[in-house]
Structures are given as C-alpha cells and as structure tokens.
Amino acid sequence: MDESVRKAVLGAVPSLRAFAISLCGNVDRADDLVQETLLRALANIESFQPGTNMAAWLFTILRNHFRSEYRKRRREVEDGEGRYAETLKTQPEQYGHVEFREFREALAKLPSDQREALVLVGASGFSYEEAAHICECAVGTIKSRVNRARTRLAELMSIDGVDDFGPDEQTRAVMAGGGE
Amino acid sequence: METAETRNRKSDSRPAKLSREVQARLGQQLRSMYDDVVNQGVPDRFTDLLNRINVTGNKDGQ
Numbered sequence: 001m002d003e004s005v006r007k008a009v010l011g012a013v014p015s016l017r018a019f020a021i022s023l024c025g026n027v028d029r030a031d032d033l034v035q036e037t038l039l040r041a042l043a044n045i046e047s048f049q050p051g052t053n054m055a056a057w058l059f060t061i062l063r064n065h066f067r068s069e070y071r072k073r074r075r076e077v078e079d080g081e082g083r084y085a086e087t088l089k090t091q092p093e094q095y096g097h098v099e100f101r102e103f104r105e106a107l108a109k110l111p112s113d114q115r116e117a118l119v120l121v122g123a124s125g126f127s128y129e130e131a132a133h134i135c136e137c138a139v140g141t142i143k144s145r146v147n148r149a150r151t152r153l154a155e156l157m158s159i160d161g162v163d164d165f166g167p168d169e170q171t172r173a174v175m176a177g178g179g180e
Numbered sequence: 181m182e183t184a185e186t187r188n189r190k191s192d193s194r195p196a197k198l199s200r201e202v203q204a205r206l207g208q209q210l211r212s213m214y215d216d217v218v219n220q221g222v223p224d225r226f227t228d229l230l231n232r233i234n235v236t237g238n239k240d241g242q
Binding site: 013021022035042104107123151153159165 | 220
C-alpha cells in the first residue's frame with residue numbers, strides 16, 4: 001500500500017469512528033463498523049480517485065455498509081448508552097451532565113436520515129454538497145434533513161430559546177464568540 | 181436543576197423556526213460530542229490493521 005494512502009486512511013479514522021458511533025450508538029459496534037469499512041476500502045483502493053477527498057470516500061463506504069448490514073440490528077444496538085457514556089470522559093465536566101445526556105438521547109431519537117445529515121454537516125465538517133454525495137441524495141434533501149433534525153432536537157430537549165441552555169455553555173459561547 | 185419535563189410545562193408553544201442562537205448552541209453540543217471521539221485519536225487496532233495489510237501487500241492473494 002502506498003504510504004500516502006495509508007496516512008490518508010489513518011488520518012480519517014478518528015472522524016470515521018465519531019461518525020460510526022453517531023450511527024450505531026455503541027462504541028464496540030462502531031469500531032467493528034470502522035474496521036469492516038477499512039477492509040472494504042483497502043480491498044477496493046484502486047477505485048479511489050487520487051486527489052479526491054479520502055475522508056468523503058471512506059464515509060460513503062461506511063454509510064453504505066452500515067445501511068446494508070447494521071440497521072437491521074438497530075434495536076439490539078441501541079442499548080449502547082452506558083458504554084458510550086463510559087468512553088466520553090471529558091464531556092460531562094465541560095457541560096452539565098444532565099444536559100449532555102439529554103442531548104445525546106435526543107440525537108439518538110432522530111430518524112437516521114436526519115441524524116446522519118446533521119452529523120456530516122454540523123460535526124464532520126462536510127459541505128452540503130459533500131454530504132449529499134455521501135448520502136446519495138440531492139443537496140436540497142440534505143438541507144431539509146439538517147433543518148428538520150435541528151428542529152426535532154430542540155423539540156425533544158424542550159428548548160424554546162437560548163435561556164434553556166445551561167450557564168456553563170453560555171459562558172463558553174461568550175468566550176468562544178470573543179465579541180462584546 | 182431544570183429538566184426537560186419542567187421546561188415542557190413552562191411553555192407549550194414552539195417557534196416555527198429556531199433562532200440563530202439556538203442553532204449555534206445545538207451545533208456546539210454536537211461538535212463537542214463528536215470531537216470528544218475524534219480526540220481519542222487512532223486506536224491501536226486500526227494502526228495494527230493497516231500495518232498488517234501493509235506487510236501482506238494487497239489483498240488479492242486470499
């Protein structure tokens with residue numbers, strides 16, 4: 001395997017894992033999904049176009065594999081709550097624990113189409129166009145899924161306005177914003 | 181500590197569109213959760229996997 005390919009694949013692993021966890025809701029399953037994705041990708045590495053986005057290519061393979069193999073196991077997978085919380089050591093200190101838990105549970109309740117669109121655009125840093133390519137749908141479809149995901153999240157968490165967020169996060173937002 | 185239930189009772193009406201601020205806060209929480217995994221780096225099993233494939237060469241030989 002070409003060293004630059006190997007580096008590009010390895011470099012994508014952390015965000016592949018984060019995406020996989022958001023799909024499966026269970027760290028062990030997510031890591032298995034990533035492993036199977038890497039094996040598939042490397043077996044078909046000649047179909048990767050050099051110079052194009054390696055992460056987007058791997059995300060596409062992971063998503064397709066998840067949809068064909070993992071979604072049917074979803075029910076049994078969704079008990080992964082505890083294991084997921086275990087791996088997230090820093091988070092509960094950054095935000096109120098209850099609030100973070102609420103967010104995670106709300107995210108898990110979203111329809112999977114909406115959740116993946118929101119994660120790809122809102123967290124993985126893909127453009128709407130790239131997300132549409134990964135999800136094999138129109139750009140407008142991604143946009144509407146992201147909007148519906150946000151609205152549904154706010155509903156599930158009963159958020160009507162910024163005052164419903166915890167003070168820790170408001171402090172963080174003010175610091176991150178740097179204005180006023 | 182205010183919970184989702186108490187907030188629910190506080191207000192039944194839902195704005196049709198989320199404010200920019202609420203969208204930004206939701207985005208922060210999402211990224212924070214995601215980045216927490218990203219910051220764990222590459223677990224050994226994946227480095228090992230790629231090293232193993234490197235040694236084996238391409239996978240046609242199976």
